Amino acid sequence: MTTTTLRTATAARVVDAVKVYGVGDTEVRALDGVSVDFPAGRFTAIMGPSGSGKSTLMHCAAGLDTLTSGSALIGDTDLSTLDDRRLTLLRRERVGFVFQAFNLLPTLTVAENITLPLDLAGTAPDRARLDTLIDTVGLRDRLHHRPAQLSGGQQQRVAVARAFAGTPDVVFADEPTGNLDSRSGEEVLRLLGDTVRRTGRTVVMVTHDPVAAAHADEVVFLADGRLVDRMPSPTAERVLDRMKAFDGRGGGRS
Ligand SMILES: Nc1ncnc2c1ncn2[C@@H]1O[C@H](COP(=O)(O)OP(=O)(O)OP(=O)(O)O)[C@@H](O)[C@H]1O
Numbered sequence: 001m002t003t004t005t006l007r008t009a010t011a012a013r014v015v016d017a018v019k020v021y022g023v024g025d026t027e028v029r030a031l032d033g034v035s036v037d038f039p040a041g042r043f044t045a046i047m048g049p050s051g052s053g054k055s056t057l058m059h060c061a062a063g064l065d066t067l068t069s070g071s072a073l074i075g076d077t078d079l080s081t082l083d084d085r086r087l088t089l090l091r092r093e094r095v096g097f098v099f100q101a102f103n104l105l106p107t108l109t110v111a112e113n114i115t116l117p118l119d120l121a122g123t124a125p126d127r128a129r130l131d132t133l134i135d136t137v138g139l140r141d142r143l144h145h146r147p148a149q150l151s152g153g154q155q156q157r158v159a160v161a162r163a164f165a166g167t168p169d170v171v172f173a174d175e176p177t178g179n180l181d182s183r184s185g186e187e188v189l190r191l192l193g194d195t196v197r198r199t200g201r202t203v204v205m206v207t208h209d210p211v212a213a214a215h216a217d218e219v220v221f222l223a224d225g226r227l228v229d230r231m232p233s234p235t236a237e238r239v240l241d242r243m244k245a246f247d248g249r250g251g252g253r254s
Contacts, residue, residue: 010038010073011169011170012061012062012074013072015071016071017031017034017057017070017071018033018069031060033225034225036057038061038170039202040202041200042196042202043193045206045219046205047210047243048221052223055174057206057222058174058206060072061172074090074170077090092120093121094170095172096162096171097163097173098163098174101179102147102158108146109146110145110146114162136191136195137160137161156188157191160176160191160192160195169202170204171201177209185212193215196217210239210240213236218231221242
């Protein structure tokens with residue numbers, strides 16, 4: 001008889017992550033020994049008070065910034081072992097990004113923006129998969145428009161399609177609804193959640209908003225550069241209650 005061990009794969013993780021900015025009097029320990037894994041096929045939100053280290057964690061986990069000590073891994077690849085060129089390639093081929101400010105190229109059409117990561121990598125797009133992606137984000141009738149001709153919500157949907165176009169191991173989203181009204185924000189969050197659940201992709205999202213965090217499968221909470229809690233199957237009410245516990249309690253470590 002054989003025994004099968006089921007182990008959830010990890011899309012990205014940091015281990016004993018420390019990030020120190022500045023020196024001497026101006027030193028800030030933005031991450032103070034964080035170990036956290038982001039399971040493959042799941043939507044994880046990172047929350048915590050302002051200045052708790054959310055963006056720093058995301059930037060270091062995604063290879064946009066380097067840790068002072070500890071390790072950051074995408075799949076089994078330790079980012080600290082890569083030189084600049086290989087790190088750039090890894091970000092291009094294995095990581096997708098969605099930023100608050102959309103970051104689309106204004107001179108390219110919607111279609112060209114979506115396939116940009118593939119074009120940069122010199123990879124021919126899988127037409128059928130791209131078609132499904134375009135339908136999922138609801139942009140078929142806008143493919144030849146420029147970003148300036150789209151609403152904020154539509155622009156962010158283009159950014160989401162672009163982030164997933166290259167079949168990345170993980171998509172990092174930094175406050176993806178920060179510039180959107182609540183209805184457009186809701187659409188973008190549903191899109192992220194649906195894409196994870198339908199296609200087994202992985203999303204890690206930094207947000208301030210308990211309603212946004214409730215779209216995730218799990219919320220991880222940071223305070224003062226440390227991981228202080230994890231909440232599976234979050235609701236907006238429970239996330240809000242957890243956030244309130246941070247107020248006036250010196251970071252609310254539990
Ligand atoms: N480039 C930098 N130089 C110096 N200090 C920095 C730098 N970037 C961030 N910090 C500091 O590191 C700490 C964590 O910042 P970070 O932006 O990661 O927090 P955050 O939780 O994302 O905050 P917010 O919710 O306000 O965006 C803060 O004290 C911040 O001032």
